[in-house]
Amino acid sequence: MDTKKNTCFSCELDRRTFLMASAGAIASLAAGGIFGSAHAAPPHTLPPLPYPENALEPVISARTIGFHYGKHHKGYMDNLNKLIPGSPYADMSLTDIIKKTAGHADQIGIFNNAAQVWNHTFYWQSLKPAGGGDPPAALKQKMIDAFGSVDACKKALADTTVSQFASGWGWLVLDHGKLKIVKTGNADVPFTKGMRPLITIDVWEHAYYLDYQNRRADYVTAILDKLINWEFALKNMG
């Protein structure tokens, strides 16, 4: 993860998620966790998980997290670090790489791996043990303003996320100050289109297939009821 100072929104998110993940890593290591050992080579390094691999059970198994974080997320990071040396992106922050390569077909490999690193770091923060429940008051009011009720917002987020065709992501975002729900395919991320991500749910099959097989809707519903980190969404509202 880069440590460059930058005032742009997505870079600030980058820095914030890194700091939060680092705090989680310290807690994990203090508890005998192993996440601090999963670093890739410089210049970009894999942020530690903010909780132990088994912390999201029974909704998401330690086995799923182990593969998802230790193989998939780490794989994107390793690929990125192989692709960027000697390129114009070698010394850029992760978010700058994503913004500079988005929409450029000849840079799709770098974009996909950089965006998937960012998306997964954001996804880990979007979940927490014993999550779900009532959103904080300020977020709750935004949900009511935009969707009529918290339940309607959650249903729209679930429906949109489940309906993503093939691999991708469901997102709660701020778009010009208003809450919206969007879905993106493959590695696409809303901040390249001017939207501020608040929370995400990964619906690539590697996120749920070991635990839910083809029951994507059950996985998404369980996340929203038991793991979603509304406080993280509120922090991202700024």
Ligand code: FE
């Ligand atoms: Fe994933």
